Amino acid sequence: MDIDKLETFLIVAKDGSFRAAAQKRFLSPRAVSKQMNHIEAELGVKLFEREKNRTKLTSDGNDFIVTAQDIVNSYKTAVTKIKTRNAVQEEYxxxxxxxxxxxxxxxxxxxxxxxxxxxxxxxxxxxxxxxxxxxxxxxxxxxxxxxxxxxxxxxxxxxxxxxxxxxxxxxxxxxxxxxxxxxxxxxxxxxxxxxxxxxxxxxxxxxxxxxxxxxxxxxxxxxxxxxxxxxxxxxxxxxxxxxxxxxxxxxxxxxxxxxxxxxxxxxxxxxxxxxxxxxWYNQQNNNPVLKKLVDEFSNR
The missing domain is CATH 3.40.190.290 (D-Maltodextrin-Binding Protein; domain 2)
Structure with a gap:
């Protein structure tokens, strides 16, 4: 499931408006509506009751908020760990x-x-x-x-x-x-x-x-x-x-x-x-900082 679409869903659920979500996500209201349609089609349930001036969550929509938030949080945590680990490797x-x-x-x-x-x-x-x-x-x-x-x-x-x-x-x-x-x-x-x-x-x-x-x-x-x-x-x-x-x-x-x-x-x-x-270095060592060091001294 697309993380961007899930983040958009969470904003719509919080603000109750496709237009408000569109402004925060720098999208058109139509694009937001299309993303929500994709999620509903993937889940096979209706998440929103679309009214003229307001969008209301269905019971399935309310239930899905926790799951969507967990997925987004898990993804962000994993990305942070990977970036942190790579940053340490690159700078050590x-x-x-x-x-x-x-x-x-x-x-x-x-x-x-x-x-x-x-x-x-x-x-x-x-x-x-x-x-x-x-x-x-x-x-x-x-x-x-x-x-x-x-x-x-x-x-x-x-x-x-x-x-x-x-x-x-x-x-x-x-x-x-x-x-x-x-x-x-x-x-x-x-x-x-x-x-x-x-x-x-x-x-x-x-x-x-x-x-x-x-x-x-x-x-x-x-x-x-x-x-x-x-x-x-x-x-x-x-x-x-x-x-x-x-x-x-x-x-x-x-x-x-x-x-x-x-x-x-x-x-x-x-x-x-x-x-x-x-x-002295091991030619099989993939540390990018070591490569930088080796390149520096090899070119002297």
Whole structure:
């Protein structure tokens, strides 16, 4: 049954006039009369007694008011729910970061996008890189900003994930200025066999360790790679020559300001020292705001 006709019926029933209903509905009296005829024909009953100057409801017409109002109310409620749900979906993004440095990159990368789209609500959570990618793969997150290390591991595990590189560069080795090797212009892993590679993650995870051992295969020993639970502790241990660290070249300027006792040197070995900070998303995710974000960064 047509909702517009039911709404017209309710106005006629209330005002007792086709003409009054016509004015409120921006219709002609004849069009209102035609709509009422259609409803009566569909129901198979007479709803109105049409008099010269007034329209009166029949007993069936009176009975139908409640039903008509229920139908109209149910329709409006359903439409409101759908519009509200779609509005939330269109204006909402769930995102993740893997470290404080990625949080800085998140802010730098998305500031312009969010300024142009101020109504988008964004949720952010921090997890280890592997966990983040799994959440994006399951579409529990719309996207994450996490490093790409130039290995093939992620493509094999998460074939539905796509990435957009935000910043690309290489790894630098951070080494204490207390170590004479820090005065070189570049450095080789073979010169660091007596030092541990210290990597930071606050999570109980060997994900980064596995990546570094794959990425620098033959240059690092498994027992040489050690996890540190806080970034400050990792940097302090490097500064006092208790180990060395790997630092993305795109963050070296900032790291130099924060860590005056560490020198940052390019890697001289012939190896895969590629690094990027990337947006990762599931290509099957239909969130329209994610599509807007992907389009924005794909066209840069």
């Amino acid at each position: 993004l769930k995102s993740g970061i893997s470290s404080p440095s990625q949080a800085t990159i998140w802010q730098t990368a998305l500031t312009d996008f969010l300024s142009k789209n101020p109504n988008i609500n964004v949720e952010i959570q921090q997890e280890n890189g592997r966990r983040l990618l799994n959440l994006v793969n399951e579409m529990a997150l719309d996207f994450c900003i996490s490093p790409y290390y130039g290995t093939h591991e992620m493509g094999k595990i998460f074939p539905n994930l796509k990435r957009i590189d935000l910043y690309t560069g290489t790894f630098y080795i951070g080494i204490s200025k207390l170590n004479p090797l820090s005065q070189q212009k570049s450095i080789s892993f073979t010169q660091l066999q007596n030092l541990k590679l210290l990597y930071y993650t606050p999570f109980i995870s060997i994900h980064l360790k596995e990546i570094f051992l794959e990425k620098f295969s033959g240059l690092l020993r498994e027992e040489q790679v050690e996890q540190i639970n806080t970034l400050e502790q990792r940097n302090l241990m490097v500064a006092i020559n208790k180990g060395f660290g790997l630092f993305p070249s795109i963050l070296v300027d900032e790291e130099e300001l924060q860590n005056p006792l560490i020198n940052f040197l390019p890697i001289s070995d012939d190896c895969n020292d590629f690094y990027s900070s990337a947006i």
